[in-house]
Amino acid sequence: MKPDTAVVIKSPRQAPAVHAGGTRLRVAGPVHTPEDAMKTLHPGTLPSHPGHGATHIRFGEPFRWLSHGFGDFLRTPSVGLVYGLMVTVMGWLVLALGNHPYFIAAAVSGFLLVGPILGAGLIEASRAMEAGDTPTVDTSLRGLGRNRSALERFAMASLALAAAWLVVSTVVLNATLGPIAPNVERTLWDSALPMMSSSQWLAWAGIGGVLAVVGYALSVIAVPLMLDRHASAGDAMRGSLRAVARHPLASAEWALLIALLTAIGIATALVGLIVLYPVLGHASWHAYRALRE
Numbered sequence: 001m002k003p004d005t006a007v008v009i010k011s012p013r014q015a016p017a018v019h020a021g022g023t024r025l026r027v028a029g030p031v032h033t034p035e036d037a038m039k040t041l042h043p044g045t046l047p048s049h050p051g052h053g054a055t056h057i058r059f060g061e062p063f064r065w066l067s068h069g070f071g072d073f074l075r076t077p078s079v080g081l082v083y084g085l086m087v088t089v090m091g092w093l094v095l096a097l098g099n100h101p102y103f104i105a106a107a108v109s110g111f112l113l114v115g116p117i118l119g120a121g122l123i124e125a126s127r128a129m130e131a132g133d134t135p136t137v138d139t140s141l142r143g144l145g146r147n148r149s150a151l152e153r154f155a156m157a158s159l160a161l162a163a164a165w166l167v168v169s170t171v172v173l174n175a176t177l178g179p180i181a182p183n184v185e186r187t188l189w190d191s192a193l194p195m196m197s198s199s200q201w202l203a204w205a206g207i208g209g210v211l212a213v214v215g216y217a218l219s220v221i222a223v224p225l226m227l228d229r230h231a232s233a234g235d236a237m238r239g240s241l242r243a244v245a246r247h248p249l250a251s252a253e254w255a256l257l258i259a260l261l262t263a264i265g266i267a268t269a270l271v272g273l274i275v276l277y278p279v280l281g282h283a284s285w286h287a288y289r290a291l292r293e
Helices: 034-041 061-075 077-095 101-130 137-176 198-219 222-228 233-246 248-267 273-291
Strands: 006-008 018-020 023-026
Touching: 061 077, 061 101, 061 248, 061 273, 077 101, 077 137, 077 273, 101 137, 101 222, 101 273, 137 198, 137 222, 137 233, 198 222, 198 233, 198 248, 222 233, 222 273, 233 248, 233 273, 248 273
Parallel strands: 006 023
Antiparallel strands: 018 023
16 A cells, blocks of 8 residues: 555545554544534433434324323223322322312322322332343333433423313303302312303313313423433423424324324213323333334
């Protein structure tokens, strides 16, 4: 080989030349700069995993996430049933007080506070199964300690959103339609449905629906991000918004599936949630794997 002959092996980003015996060599392979490292480590960038984070998600793909979630439930049913029973029992306790809108709002607020914590346990279980482990209830709960502060902040943000629903609906409906519901004492052990007009219910539920869409967009992959990437609550919610903006149709399809299965669970006097809640929790991990950037 002649002196000073350049031997170049192409790579995505050329490495600096190395002189060896008068021959200049360039080493194949990308060079990782500090900027590359920051992109890898910063949770807000949501680096893709092979086979996940596709630029286009086919119609019907959320049904596959649901199928994987059901498969995870069948692999460790004892884990899922514990979480499903906890959610169902909490729902029964709330419904025992009546179905006044104030109680419903309080129940939603409580669920938004506790739900992310319980759902995180199921997501952690699916994450462990994907890694080849066999989770238990104890290990699914212990895994949450890795990013507890972020989960707590996210739960408080969800609670603030539920409180906003109650405050905004109360102010708006009192100003436009009068009291949004009969007196609490009259409905404590009775149903408020016969005592409310359809316009009152529609307006109250409509405001809640708008805030529910906002809450969904902020949370659809937020909890998995906090567990998998150790993201802060703010980074996780921003990442969730980006995922919804990137895949609006798939996100809407997944939201409709969640709403439909939740409605089925409620229609069965919450008994159906014993299975449906853990299946949805497990499926949330697979939704995250597909929706993240």
